Amino acid sequence: MKPDRPEGPEPPDAAARRAVRPVTCYPVDGLPPPDLARARAMRQGATRVARVVVPPRDARCFRVPAGHFFRILSIDGPQVGDLNLWNAADLSERFYSGKTRALHGTHLSTGDRMWSSLPHLRPMATITADTLDWYGFDAFGCSVHDVIGTRCDPYTHNLLSGGQYHHCCHSNLARALAAELGLTPREAEAHVHDVLNVFMCTGFDRATGQYIMKASPVRPGDFIEFLAGIDLLGALSACPGGDCSAEHSSDAAACFPLCVEVYRPAAEALAAWQPPPRGGYDRTHGP
Ligand SMILES: [Zn+2]
Numbered sequence: 001m002k003p004d005r006p007e008g009p010e011p012p013d014a015a016a017r018r019a020v021r022p023v024t025c026y027p028v029d030g031l032p033p034p035d036l037a038r039a040r041a042m043r044q045g046a047t048r049v050a051r052v053v054v055p056p057r058d059a060r061c062f063r064v065p066a067g068h069f070f071r072i073l074s075i076d077g078p079q080v081g082d083l084n085l086w087n088a089a090d091l092s093e094r095f096y097s098g099k100t101r102a103l104h105g106t107h108l109s110t111g112d113r114m115w116s117s118l119p120h121l122r123p124m125a126t127i128t129a130d131t132l133d134w135y136g137f138d139a140f141g142c143s144v145h146d147v148i149g150t151r152c153d154p155y156t157h158n159l160l161s162g163g164q165y166h167h168c169c170h171s172n173l174a175r176a177l178a179a180e181l182g183l184t185p186r187e188a189e190a191h192v193h194d195v196l197n198v199f200m201c202t203g204f205d206r207a208t209g210q211y212i213m214k215a216s217p218v219r220p221g222d223f224i225e226f227l228a229g230i231d232l233l234g235a236l237s238a239c240p241g242g243d244c245s246a247e248h249s250s251d252a253a254a255c256f257p258l259c260v261e262v263y264r265p266a267a268e269a270l271a272a273w274q275p276p277p278r279g280g281y282d283r284t285h286g287p
Pocket residue numbers: 082151152168169170238239240241248
């Protein structure tokens with residue numbers, strides 16, 4: 001947040017410096033677009049092979065083989081979800097929220113990819129459907145499915161409000177991963193990372209730059225769907241903030257379950273599908 005009364009004096013050419021036009025940091029024009037037509041053809045012949053219900057103020061893990069689809073579905077009421085993704089065979093490869101944001105912008109929708117951490121930098125998942133894509137950006141500059149928030153966590157909650165709250169998404173994800181892998185929650189929390197905020201409606205306050213949120217426009221029946229690029233272990237937390245209209249680290253908000261469904265394409269379609277390659281940098285980092 002910038003100060004109301006800056007201490008640094010403005011230089012004579014301040015207006016000219018401010019008037020310089022920005023350029024896109026990471027133009028993605030050269031990035032091959034995802035083949036959504038092919039993905040949708042694969043999806044048409046797919047059958048559901050798993051369904052996981054995530055209880056309110058808790059999280060669950062799920063597994064999605066490469067070339068399969070997964071759908072996050074609103075079922076009982078407006079509810080936000082915090083999503084973590086790992087390479088199922090190597091937890092050090094995990095979703096890289098910051099670089100995904102740098103490449104695709106603050107909020108994701110159909111055609112955007114969830115990129116993995118360095119040195120891998122490959123699309124772990126591609127968004128193939130999003131029933132909230134109609135929302136766009138509203139008058140407050142807010143939109144849905146952000147990669148700007150981190151996940152609600154008990155450390156920040158304690159810092160700002162005191163107390164010991166155990167159902168922040170960070171703790172929910174840690175407990176779910178611990179249960180899945182036979183770890184303690186303390187061991188598992190080292191693997192918890194910045195999320196895709198599924199269904200959350202957020203932006204930045206234009207005056208202060210602060211992270212803002214408002215009631216999610218999601219309703220039961222809405223979903224976002226992904227094609228898994230690699231074998232995935234996922235974890236989804238049904239945030240204690242519910243629709244995140246007011247607060248996000250307490251038992252005050254109305255909370256609802258979320259559902260994750262996994263779909264397997266027909267055998268021929270799956271056999272013909274190719275997983276995305278790892279990033280092409282040689283990792284020598286110069287002399
Ligand atoms: Zn949360």
